[in-house]
Amino acid sequence: MLSKKNLKLIQSLRYKKQRDIHRQFIVEGDKVVTDLLHSDWEIPHLFATPEWLLQLPAGDKKKPGQITELSDRELKKISTLKTPNRVLAVVMKPEYSMSWEEIASDLTLFLEEIQDPGNLGTILRIAAWFGIKNVCCSTSTADLYNPKVVQATMGALLFVKVHYVEPVPFLRECSGRGIPVYGTYLHGNTIYETSLAHNGLIVLGNESRGISGDCSTFATEKISIPRFGSHERGMESLNVAVAAAIVCSEFRRRE
């Protein structure tokens, strides 16, 4: 049974302010919740249909602080999805700190003001695929714990550490540490012919404005994905998540 208190809590977690106060967020969906149950993330409360709980191995049931059975109708009330799943978890935000050692030695994404939740989620999924451990976001980037972002990550938020940082001080620190900074632009040097380090920052800019002037000053290399074919009036750009995928693939294949 869904109590009024829980209904209110879950609905409040759609808003960043409430997520920050409670330090909690919601995760929906069979696959991601199952992955969560096998992680070390804290799950104060799990809401699921009796059918979903029936197929859950006994060991997995020990993990959530509390389990509440809900009818499909009740689940629909708390779900943020058009087609509600059979399970919803209230999850504690993980606590991790940024390791400069990792940032200096590995590949890291830096997102400046990515605003579309779907793009942010997809970029995290790409990062996880390419074994990128850290994604740093400007504070103006969409919130990782927005339900739409969580959904779009398809579970990648379990494998990638996401840090929110002030862009200029962060980039200044990278620069001071001699970390290569690869800015992605519409008109830069073709990535196919650019020599790429094994470590460094890949900077992806806002969906309409690209990378700001302030951040651009820190780019040690300006790279582009070349456009092919010859349209008089051609495509103006690639989607930022698509660009992220191509750039990550280029870096990783050369390792």
Added chain:
Amino acid sequence: MLSKKNLKLIQSLRYKKQRDIHRQFIVEGDKVVTDLLHSDWEIPHLFATPEWLLQLPAGDKKKPGQITELSDRELKKISTLKTPNRVLAVVMKPEYSMSWEEIASDLTLFLEEIQDPGNLGTILRIAAWFGIKNVCCSTSTADLYNPKVVQATMGALLFVKVHYVEPVPFLRECSGRGIPVYGTYLHGNTIYETSLAHNGLIVLGNESRGISGDCSTFATEKISIPRFGSHERGMESLNVAVAAAIVCSEFRRRE
């Protein structure tokens, strides 16, 4: 002023059956409609706010069969967007036929049952970026003229010819003509180490099931995008549009 007849026509064009009957579809948005006005596509009717029409060069106003001024409120009624744009065009579906000469000599995408309109639109945008002239779709793939697909193409539908075909006869014909068929799989040969021709078919499968057994038999090469890093329980897949982008980039960079 929006007549009842026009309101009814435009609303009916949200459905494939009606689009097939009328051989028309709708396009919204400043940029794409401007591109359309400079193309040779037929535009029987343009609906726009007075402000939008004011900034339109006189030459562009000659092109649509009819122009109707609408208030923001009226435009909202006919728009499929949450935030309606200032212009909506009723457009005749273009007529073009498939050239086997082009398919044999260039790179072509073959989409088997891509169901998500956003994915189809994004894939067409990627194809246009990489100068791919033809995209062949199984008849079970989402409809190109679905407003959500049109929106997601960001105008790419002007630069790419999309053909709907029966998969097996189409692939048999490719096979008979000796056209290389590159199937994309989760577990194939890493694309980075596969030799890729300058021409051929890149096959992308359904979002959940991948490429069917029937189509797989025609694959002359099975390729994969390798996963990096070492998660015990890692990401299971990449989004199909993301995979398309990486594969297209790999083919084109080697040219």
